[in-house]
Amino acid sequence: MANAEPSPLASSREKTNGxxxxxxxxxxxxxxxxxxxxxxxxxxxLSSSLNANYYTLHNLLRRRVLxxxxxxxxxxxxxxxxxxxxxxxxxxxxxxxxxxxSLPNRMAYQAIP
Numbered sequence: 001m002a003n004a005e006p007s008p009l010a011s012s013r014e015k016t017n018g019x020x021x022x023x024x025x026x027x028x029x030x031x032x033x034x035x036x037x038x039x040x041x042x043x044x045x046l047s048s049s050l051n052a053n054y055y056t057l058h059n060l061l062r063r064r065v066l067x068x069x070x071x072x073x074x075x076x077x078x079x080x081x082x083x084x085x086x087x088x089x090x091x092x093x094x095x096x097x098x099x100x101x102s103l104p105n106r107m108a109y110q111a112i113p
Contacts, residue, residue, distance in 0.1 A: 036101075
């Protein structure tokens with residue numbers, strides 16, 4: 001009688017820890033990015049800040065860097081935008097495209113031989 005392989009859906013300590021780490025990075029990272037974004041574009045002025053950067057944002061939409069769902073969060077019809085609805089991807093795009101923050105230098109993270 002051959003041993004049956006474990007199901008890929010079976011829980012394990014490693015999978016549970018990986019899920020917890022993933023949640024910490026996404027949820028915690030989103031919170032940190034939102035706080036930084038809100039410092040650059042305070043919630044009270046968010047609508048006017050986005051309108052001031054409309055050309056840049058529309059160019060990102062045209063180039064398909066931003067998708068329609070994200071665009072709807074930036075310019076919700078009949079409502080005021082709220083950074084609490086922005087996910088980690090949208091916050092990262094905004095920080096690097098309208099807040100003047102640059103991407104980290106990849107060389108700084110490579111291991112030194």
